[in-house]
Amino acid sequence: MRIILCGLAALATASPLAAQILSATDAGPPAGGDADAIVVTGTRDRSRTQYDTLAPVDVLSQQAIQSSVSGDVSDILAQLLPSFNVQRLPAADGQAFVRPASLRGLSADQTLVLVNGKRYHRSALLGTRGAQAPDLASIAPLAIGRIEVLRDGASAQYGSDAIAGVVNLVLDERPGMQAFGQYSQYYRGDGAEYQTGVRGGIALGDRGVIVLTGQFDKGDATSRSRQRPDAIAFQAANPQLAVPNPVQRWGQPDVERVQGALNAHYDLTDAITLYTFGTVQQGEGQTDFNWRNPAGTASVFSNVAVFPGFNFAQVFPTGFTPRLGTNFSDVQTMTGVRGAASDRFSYDLSGSFGQSRISYNLDETVNASLGPNSPTSFYLGRLQQREFNLNADFVYRLPVGVGEPVNVAFGAERRRETYRVSAGDPASYAIGPGAAFGLAPNANGFPGYGPERAGVFGQTSYAGYADLEWKPVEAVTLGAAGRYEDFSAFGDTFTYKLAARVEPVEGIAARATYSTGFRAPTPAQLNTVSTTQGLDTVTLQVFNAGRLSPNSELAVALGAKPLEPETSKTVTAGLTFQSKFGLSGSVDLYQIDVDDRFSESRSFAVPASFANPNRFTTVSYFTNDFDTRTRGIDAVLSYARQVGPGRANVSLAYNYNQTKVTSGASAAIGNEAQRRIFETRLPKRNGTATIGYDIGRFGAQVRGRYYGPWTDSTGNATGEIFQDFGSIALFDASVSYRVNDHFTLRGGAENVFNTYPDEAVFQASRGLVYSRNAPYDTDGGQYYVRMDVKF
Template sequence: MARSRIWMALSAAIFGLGSTLGTTPLHAQTAAPQGDRTSDKATELEGIVVLGSRRYDRSSETETPVPVDVLPMGKAAEQGASFDLAQTLEYAAPSFISGRQTGADNADSVDSAALRGLGSDQTLVLVNGKRLHSSALVNLFGARNRGNTGADLNTIPMLAIDNVEILRDGAAAQYGSDAIAGVINIALKRKLGCEAVVGYGQYTRGDGENYLGSGYCGFAVGNQGVIALTGEYLDRGRSNRATAADPLRIIGDTAVKNGTFYANGDIPFGDSAHFYFNAGIQNRDASSAAFARGGIGSDDIPSRNSAAMYPGGFVPFIDPYIQDRHASAGIWWNWNDWRVDASQTFGYNKLNDTIRHTLNASIANYDLEHGGTGISPDHFYAGGFSFSQATTNLDFSRFFDGFMQGANVAFGGEFRRENYQIFAGEPGSYIDMDGPGGGNAGSQGFPGFQPGDATDKSRNSWAVYGDVEIDWTDRFMTDQAVRHERYSDFGSTTIGKLAGAFRVTDQFLLRGSFSTGFRAPSLQQRYFSSTFTDFVSGQPVDVVLAPNGGTIARAAGIPDLKEEKSRNATLGFTWKPTDALSVTLDGYRIDIDDRIVLSGRFDTSDPDIGAILEQLGVGEAQFFVNSVDTRTQGLDLTISHAMDLGDGRLESFLGFNRSITEVKRVHTPASLVGREDSLLGERDRLFIENGAPHSKAVLGFDYTFGAWETDLKVIYFGPMTLGTFSGPPVPNARYASKTSADVSLTYNFNANAKLTIGGQNIFDQFPTRQDPDETDNGFIYDAVQFGLNGASWFARFAYKF
């Protein structure tokens, strides 16, 4: 019934858009050049961009043969309800998913981002067209993105961004590994002048306060060059939605403090050469609450608590300190009608964990058994991990106007070196002081990395590519690309892509593509190693995540990781019947073979590794494995419209994504036949297939009249089904579809100053209640769809000078 009402509302909104169509002349939606403030309107999709093409002379009449969304960030940075990039895109682009986790350890501090319901490591992120490094974090918990690692979009301040381009098509043949689901390019701003934004917000329940201060300045240098500098401070307060039934629990937003600085520049020299660069630095202090431990009278004493330290129970806090660095510099010049681009990019991400308001129960119990009061240190350095990536590119491109209606030829090469490290924590964070049967080893909340976990692994890869775009007629064009890439740790692959566009009429463009792709296993997936505490059906269980190729993985029969291989097909159209209306519809299918996933749990009853686990003092083990083939099918629909209404102007937008992922086959190594449920059980399969809602829609209306601007956005998330710890006969966790809305009102004092106030999730929506013993975060609300915080309000003031 609820779903019917939602679709009736969406249908009525679409009908309303159609009823307002005017007779204004036809025009094409284009993305404004960097720094052009005319682009800071409502969301613009299907703009004219370089993303997905190697052609540098694209005119305003040229359109891409594959679907590309262009989202200007000027308005979002000045007036938006969300203060970070990932959450802003979550409520703007239907194919984009970024779920803020809670109760998921370090994943609470790094928002993952992905396209079309796939994993974040299957989406490639670029900054100014150059590869952005991924986070060092591997997501181990949370309702989605489990076992994945991806780029952290929130390391880039929104005020530094001109627009975000989302290529919704497989593009590994053009850009390399990770571009199976698509590519996100963050185009930084180079605009003269200065501006500042301050913001404040909080949830209507009085917590989760957000403070934002951001400033940008663009300076003219040299021969019409520009250097742009952006600084930002963001303070996001903790929220807590725990109920009276669980008074010890803290469940909600992680507390986060970000200090970020970004620079972006372009300096021409000579007649036909440019030096360009961008660099960013961010330091992030975060604090997330782990599961609560019981006090006197509970089973947690002496195993996980000490009566002398926390007689009433306690909540440990996982406090990561994250350092992120990014820099890219290059030169492009013209040489005999060829455009040559040489660049070097470096990225680094490091996370160090401190566990506080905690104890090592084995130390406390040892102290008690030897005449003490039962005391342990209450904070520990638990170690951490880092990832670095250095990428060298050399690209050539030239347009030949003498072949057919014109052809662009591009080729080039790339060399990339990556390094992954794990650092051991201090001994107190992992040691077992009193031996078996007493207090559990390690810091409660998150045991530290042990010396045996420490690693320092590197690899390199090189690639060559060729790309040819041909305008066969003034109505038909194709793009052909091929890429060969070789990795030092698992071998090589050759992939290709063919895309085409045919203008049936001046208003209707038919387009499609077919490509093969791949994704290399990340170093994080190959070498991550840790022992942690999970809560299964409300009970704590120590789990070891054993590295691929290690002793435990070998004993369990887990094969070495290899690359994922994909096939991607897209077919769709764009239609612009009037100057005011634009419609696009694209269907797609993505087949991935040998997809890398986090396995199910192997316990002490396993015939091969049960004895090893007992010796380690842990109850279960997990591994990364190329265990499944999946198929993702779906469609993307966008409708945008603009019209004069009364004394103002109304801009409307509807975006809808439908995406269904199915596990088509499970690869079971010969040594694991009969233990398929341990390799990939029902619960783990549902994380792959239902980690994101199958449907998502965004309906927006922006009305400007005089000095005032109103914005209404309706957001729909489809239903989800996730597994339970107990499994059959306990039914799966079903989450009903949910619809919410964001509203804001902006007053422009003058051309340079504006104030915005508004609300987010104003209907105070929450996911469907569940049995807390069966959810991933042990709470009645899991962190899916809108999350579990409810309604919020915000205010922003923006000033240009």
């Protein structure tokens, strides 16, 4: 708590640090999908509404955000937007805590995240296939006034990462006080979660406001496990021992986090506004790894000559299950000054600092190669991502004599990104004397970061952009943007975007965009190495897999080449409409071609000519090998109107998204398993429907969520193995009662019918019941109660 309070104090006094674009930072009134709500994402014209934007923008109100039982913004977006997916990933190392999210089926780091229109820092974790994306769970939902999601390529407007689109979290800045308390639990009786928070906003006369938010969230672990067959056999063979049942837990981790946010602005004069905002998070968690069987894990429980008379069965007679613990923190601060030099010219000068820190420790495990000298707990090391941005953004309303003035936005950015890996305890990465006799080196379960993996890596980029919007006549809007950016690690790039919107009949419009985009490899992806351990589902033996730096001697010998930016071409076209009787909607078709897509090479055996002290079963490296084409349809329909004695709100959303690998068949790198993962790992069809009805003090809401078929995969010592899963429909329901103007009670359930997916058959040997890669919660039904207080 002290760290969070210090962080909030730092936010309140932050010196100028960073920014990304010129846009309003005010939250304003909640949008809630209102087509007349002003949006600031994907445009630098401050008169744009959700209905008349040149590209599709979803606006999620504060009420919609807080309707979810989850305190994780990723889960909230996944429930409300069918084009957004997030996986649960239990027992998946650091990804159990920093979960990858996907927009339109693309990689997690191909979606740019903004807070109040400014770039938010990446997490220190490299996730699936090395994706390094921001952690949406690090931001308190209570602090958010609305979320705007731009479903279109936007690199020409925002820079690297905006290939799939942009998620902009707009912080609430309304005066007043809001607090809540919530309790939830799964039907199975586990996974209890306690959430509470308070937000207070104080008006600074009529010249500004300062808002502080604090939120606490503690979630207990869940378990959807069966006893492993080999554990049953071991217990039968050793009735004198009490083998835990189950020996390992598959489910959500224990997590506790405290979050804070600050959002403030003050008008120094009628034309100059000083603003600052930021977020901070501190938390910890723990998750299980695979059980080490005393009767079957030869790399640990073997008698070797170098340690006469010793066997780890003396320390762990029933085996052991390593438990990964993490301590994580995030902080983002932004300070700037904006204003208007005239009726036509405005400016925004800003700077930001963002940092993600993740430390790991491992308990109930050993470094087998150290024999009796091995500790049973280890500090594994720390990862740190730092970003420092400076921005100068300007807008000039240029009169041209025809139609409205041209909105001319232009500016420049400097961005410095640094990644640091700090070493763990020497014992966590040691290669002891037992390694020569077959005992596994390093901390068993998660090898510590050693000196060869530690280091500091950086990259600097400079960018300049121009962004134009113009309405030559009332029914036509045109847009164009271009951005030049130069990176110290690989050189320069230029992206552009063209857009048009035509409204031939009032209330019905057609829109289209064409854009190029890119995602630059990060310092972490360019330079770091890693070691992971897995359990072969057939032999139940632990195996080590190494991921090499692309420029290392061994990787180059295996065919690695220097990493280059991913590049994209995006085309969207759609229709949108709004009526005077509460019905509005849109249909958008899109195609996204991504070249040199970032992935991981196939697995290689270590050549005999190279040393292999870590006893890697296989090694791989990051590569740009694949090109993909993603095609899809987004359809949204909403209706809000007085019906009978109450008010009805209905929304329907559907997404069809298909990705195909169009090239990447190089003999050295391309592989069928990676192609299949790209194309089938997420459902192609997703939908959501919400019906709400408010009458007097009572309210009710029902939501249905549909996920189409998808394919699961898991790494094995001999390569990837797959299983196809069918479609599933989940339903949520809640009722609320407004006690008075200040207190509201709400209760309900998510997955109210306690629906479970098909079981993950190929993982049964490890005690896993449901896939850990599922794009939905696999823990069954969950009920909750909540009280909201507003003044």
